[in-house]
Amino acid sequence: MRDLELSQVRRLPLFRSMADQSFATLMRAAYDQTFPAYLRLIEEGASADFLHIVMEGSVELYASWQDHETTMAVVRPVSTFILAACIRDAPYLMSARTLENTRVILVPSVDLRAVFQADHEFAMATITELAACYRSVVRHTKDIKLRNARERLAAYILRKTRDSKSASFIIPVEKRLLASYLGVTPESLSRTMKSLQDAGAKVDGQRVIITNRKTLEAVAHPSPLIDGPDCEDMGTCLAFQGVARGEETGIESPASAGSKS
Amino acid sequence: MRDLELSQVRRLPLFRSMADQSFATLMRAAYDQTFPAYLRLIEEGASADFLHIVMEGSVELYASWQDHETTMAVVRPVSTFILAACIRDAPYLMSARTLENTRVILVPSVDLRAVFQADHEFAMATITELAACYRSVVRHTKDIKLRNARERLAAYILRKTRDSKSASFIIPVEKRLLASYLGVTPESLSRTMKSLQDAGAKVDGQRVIITNRKTLEAVAHPSPLIDGPDCEDMGTCLAFQGVARGEETGIESPASAGSKS
DNA sequence: CGAACCCTTGACAGAAATCAACTAAGGTGG
C-alpha cells in the first residue's frame, strides 16, 4: 500500500490514536483494491469479513427487501463503513456498491477484533466512532419518521448549504439515489423539488439554488437534533477531508458522521 | 443500592466482564431512583449527564419535532439506554419517559467515561453493546423505509410470537405507542389491524391472535436482516431477563437489542 | 357521577406511489 494512503488512513479518528505496531498489524493484513463503478462490494446477509475504508470514489450503502431498495448512506473518502457488523462478527445489515471508480482498503475483521482486544487506544477510538455512527442513524430515522417528503428535501438542501457562503450546490449523486435516501420515489422527488420553487429553492439540472433561505427554513424547521450541528452523510463530504478533520468537540465530527458501519 | 440490584446490573453484558473495582467505582457514584408513570426522565437536546439503567418498569424513548412525536424504542429491565450520548458527551437525540412506576439507576457519564478509559474489559463490552445498538436502529430504519404500514404490523406480530409456542400475545404497550413506533397514527393502526383479519391475525382488546401464520408471513415477508434473529425492542422483553441473558453468539442478543443508547 | 382518555369507526383530504408517456443526454456502432 502506498505511503500516502497509509498516512491518510492513519489520520482517521478511528486509527489516529492507536499504537504504531497495532496499525502496522492491521495494514499488513489489509488489501488495497480498486473497483469499477456500480460494483457490489457487499451483499447484506453475508458474513462481515472485512472492514472497508473508502480511499477514493464513493460507495452507496443500501438495504433491500422484496423488490424494494433504499439508500441508507453514501460514504466518501476517507471513511470506514460496516464497522458494527465486523465487531459483532454478524451478517451485514446493508449492501454496498461503488458509485464510481473507487479504491477501497479491506481490513480483515478478525485482525480488527484482535487488534482492539490488544490496543486500548484503538478500542477507545472504536467506541467513539460507533457512538457517532449510532447517532447518525438515529438522526436519519428521526428525519424519516418525523418529517414528510417536502420537509425532508428542504432540510437536506439547507444542510448542504449550511456552512457554505454559497446559496447553491450541486447534488453530488444521481437524483434517484437522493430520492431513495429521502425515502421517496424519483417521481415524487421531482415533483417535490418543483413545489419548493414557491418555498425558496429552485433546481437547474444538478444544481440547487436557494432563493429564499428564510422561507425554506419555515418549511424544513432545521434542528441540530435531526440535521446535526455540522456535516452530514449524504455527500456533504465532496471535498477531501482526510487531512484536517474536526476534533471531537462534544458535537458530531464530519469524519465520524460520514463513516457508517 | 441493594445487593440484588447490584448483582443484576453486574450481570448485564455491558458490566459483566469489567474489573470489580471499576464496577464499584461506577456504582458508588450512581443514584438509584424510582419514578412515577409518565414522567419525563430525559429531554432531547439536554446534555448527557447520566447513563440510565432500567431496573423495574419500562421507559419509552421518543423523538420530537415541531408538533410531532415518534416512539423510537421501549426499554425494559434490565437494560441501559442513551449510552452513545454519554460516550460522546453530546446532547441526547431522544427523550425518555417512564411508562409506569419505574426504577432507574443513574450512572454519571463522567464516571462512565473515566472508567472505560481505565478498564479495557469495560471498553470492550461497550464496543459490543454499541455495535448491537447501532444494528438495532438500522433494522428499525429498514423496517420503516422498506415496508408499508400493513407489512410492518404483520412483521411486528410475527416477531412477537416468533419463539413462543403460543399463537397469541398481549400488546405490551398502549396501542397509540405501538402505532407511533410503527410510524402510523393510532387510527391507521386500528384500521390496519382490522385489515389483517383476512390475512391471518385478529385482535381482541390487547390480545392479538394469529389465525394463519402462513398468510401473515406472506404479507410480512419476515427477514432476519430486518426483524432480527431473535428478540426485538418493542416489548418482547416482557419477561424478566436480567438473569439468564443470551451470550453473544454472533447474532444479536436480546440483552443488547433491548438496550438502546 | 362526571371528566378524561383510549380506542374505534366513518367521512374526507392530502400525500405519495404507480403506470405511462415523453424528453434529453450520452454512448454505440454502422
Added chain:
DNA sequence: CCACCTTAGTTGATTTCTGTCAAGGGTTCG
C-alpha cells in the same frame, strides 16, 4: 457523422395509502 439505443429525469393521470377531523363507546379514576 448520424441513426439508434439506453437511461435519467420529468410530467401527467390515476390509484392507493395514510393522515386528519369528527363523533361515539368504553374504561378508569378522582
